[in-house]
Amino acid sequence: MSNKVLQKILIIEDDPGILNYLKTTVEAAGYETVTASDGKLALHMITSHCPDCILLDLGLPDMDGSEIITSVRKWSLTPIIVISARNTEENKALALDSGADDYITKPFGSIELLARIRTALRHSLTAGKNKEIGIDGCYRVGELEIDYKKLKVRVRGEDVHLTPNEFRIVALLGKHPGRVMTYKSILRELWGPSAPMDNKILRVHMASIRRKIEQDPTNPQYIFTEVGVGYRIAENTQETEGRPPQLKDSRSP
Amino acid sequence: MYSNLLRAIAHDLRTPLTAIIGASSAIQEQKLSAEDQIRLAEGIRKDAEWLVRVTENLLSVTRVSNHGMIKKEDEVLEEIIGSAIMKYHRLPGSLPVDSDTLSDIILVPMDAMLIEQVMINLFDNVNAHAEGASKIWIHLRKENGMVFISVEDDGCGITPSLLPQILDGTYMSKHSRNDDRRNMGIGLSVCRSIIEAHGGRLFAGKSRHGGAAFEFSLPCKENMYVE
Numbered sequence: 125m126s127n128k129v130l131q132k133i134l135i136i137e138d139d140p141g142i143l144n145y146l147k148t149t150v151e152a153a154g155y156e157t158v159t160a161s162d163g164k165l166a167l168h169m170i171t172s173h174c175p176d177c178i179l180l181d182l183g184l185p186d187m188d189g190s191e192i193i194t195s196v197r198k199w200s201l202t203p204i205i206v207i208s209a210r211n212t213e214e215n216k217a218l219a220l221d222s223g224a225d226d227y228i229t230k231p232f233g234s235i236e237l238l239a240r241i242r243t244a245l246r247h248s249l250t251a252g253k254n255k256e257i258g259i260d261g262c263y264r265v266g267e268l269e270i271d272y273k274k275l276k277v278r279v280r281g282e283d284v285h286l287t288p289n290e291f292r293i294v295a296l297l298g299k300h301p302g303r304v305m306t307y308k309s310i311l312r313e314l315w316g317p318s319a320p321m322d323n324k325i326l327r328v329h330m331a332s333i334r335r336k337i338e339q340d341p342t343n344p345q346y347i348f349t350e351v352g353v354g355y356r357i358a359e360n361t362q363e364t365e366g367r368p369p370q371l372k373d374s375r376s377p
Numbered sequence: 378m379y380s381n382l383l384r385a386i387a388h389d390l391r392t393p394l395t396a397i398i399g400a401s402s403a404i405q406e407q408k409l410s411a412e413d414q415i416r417l418a419e420g421i422r423k424d425a426e427w428l429v430r431v432t433e434n435l436l437s438v439t440r441v442s443n444h445g446m447i448k449k450e451d452e453v454l455e456e457i458i459g460s461a462i463m464k465y466h467r468l469p470g471s472l473p474v475d476s477d478t479l480s481d482i483i484l485v486p487m488d489a490m491l492i493e494q495v496m497i498n499l500f501d502n503v504n505a506h507a508e509g510a511s512k513i514w515i516h517l518r519k520e521n522g523m524v525f526i527s528v529e530d531d532g533c534g535i536t537p538s539l540l541p542q543i544l545d546g547t548y549m550s551k552h553s554r555n556d557d558r559r560n561m562g563i564g565l566s567v568c569r570s571i572i573e574a575h576g577g578r579l580f581a582g583k584s585r586h587g588g589a590a591f592e593f594s595l596p597c598k599e600n601m602y603v604e
Contacts (some may be wrong), residue, residue, distance in 0.1 A: 211436050
C-alpha cells in the first residue's frame with residue numbers, strides 16, 4: 125500500500141467546517157485530496173488534476189451541482205458522489221439522472237463516507253458492469269439468484285414466479301448492485317423514452333416483487349427503497365459499513 | 378401555538394448545544410487522556426445527532442405549514458415503514474422493530490418524507506420515554522378507507538391523565554425535568570400536524586404489549602391485488 129500512488133479525491137465543498145471534516149477524514153484514510161470551494165474552480169480542478177473520485181456538495185454558491193455533473197460526464201466517467209441535504213429528493217434524483225454515481229445525505233459519519241468512496245472507486249474500475257454476474261450468467265447475493273441466461277429469479281434455490289415486467293425490474297437492478305436506480309431511469313429503461321412517468325406503476329410492481337422474494341417486505345434484505353429517489357439492490361461485498369441492512373448489526377459507532 | 382412551538386424548540390436546542398460547547402472546549406483546553414477525549418467526542422456526536430433530529434422536525438413543520446400544499450404521491454405503505462425502520466436502526470440504542478405485513482398492497486397518498494418522519498419520531502419517542510421497553514411493534518389494520526398504523530412498545534406506558542397534554546404538545550412545558558432532552562420536545566406535535574395535514578388523526582393509549590401505543594390513521598386507496 126505504501127509505495128502505491130495515492131488515489132486522488134476532489135472535494136467540492138463551500139462550507140469550511142464540512143470541508144475540514146471531509147479533507148481530514150479522506151486524507152487519514154490514505155487518499156490524496158484536492159479541494160474546490162465553488163463550481164467554477166471545481167471544473168478547472170477536474171481537468172487539471174484528473175481525480176479518481178469526486179465528492180460534490182450540491183449546494184454550491186455559483187453553480188447548480190447537476191450542471192457540474194453534466195459537464196464532467198461529457199468527457200469523463202470519474203465516479204461522482206453527491207453530498208446533499210435531506211428533504212431534497214428531487215435534487216438527488218436529478219443528480220443521479222445527470223450521471224452521479226451515488227449520493228450521501230448530510231449528516232454522515234466517517235465510516236459511511238469512506239465506504240461510499242471505496243464503493244465508487246471499485247465500481248469505476250469495473251466500468252459500470254456488474255462483474256459479479258458469473259460465466260454462468262447469474263448474479264447472486266445472499267440467497268437471491270438472478271439468472272440472466274434462463275431469465276429466472278430464484279430464492280433459496282426455488283424459482284420465483286415473476287411477471288415479465290417484474291423480472292425486467294429485478295434484472296435491471298441486478299446489473300447495478302449497490303447503486304441507486306432512480307424511478308425515472310428504471311421507467312425509461314423498461315418502457316423506453318416515451319415511458320409514462322408514473323412512479324405508482326413501479327411501486328406496485330415493486331410491492332409485488334417484494335412479496336415474492338423477501339421474507340418480510342417491511343424489512344427487505346434484497347431490494348431497498350430510497351424514499352423519493354428510487355431503488356437499490358443489495359451488493360455482494362464485505363464492504364457493508366454504513367449501508368443498510370447490515371447496519372442493524374454494525375451500527376455506526 | 379406558535380410561541381409554544383418556539384419555546385419547545387429553543388428548549389430542545391439549548392441543552393445539547395451547551396454540552397457540545399463544553400465538551401469541545403474541554404478537548405481543546407484541558408489535558409485529557411485519550412479515553413476521556415473519545416468519551417467527550419461521543420457525547421458531542423450524540424448531542425449533534427439529537428440536534429439533527431430537531432432540525433429535521435423543523436423542516437417538516439415548514440413543509441406542512443403551507444396549508445394544503447403538501448405534495449402527495451401514492452406510496453406503498455410498507456416501503457415507507459421499511460425505510461423508516463432502516464433509518465431508525467442507524468441510531469445508537471435503537472430497538473428491534475417487528476412490523477405486521479398485509480397481504481394487500483396498500484397505497485396511501487402522502488408526502489413520503491413526512492410520514493417517514495412521523496414513524497421515526499414515534500420510534501424515537503419509545504427510546505426517550507418508554508422505560509424498560511425491549512421491542513417495538515407496528516400493527517396495521519384497514520377500516521373504512523383508512524389505514525391505521527400503531528407503534529407500540531412493552532415499556533412503562535403512559536399515565537392516562539397525561540394523555541391529552543402529551544398529544545397537544547403542552548406536556549413538556551409544564552413538566553420540565555432535570556434531563557431536558559427527555560422531554561417530548563416537538564416530536565409529537567410535529568407528528569400530529571403532519572398526520573392532520575394528511576387528513577388523519579393521532580391517538581395515544583395502552584398497548585397490548587404492556588407499554589404505550591401511538592396510533593395514527595391515514596386515508597388510503599382501494600386494495601391493489603396482484604396476480
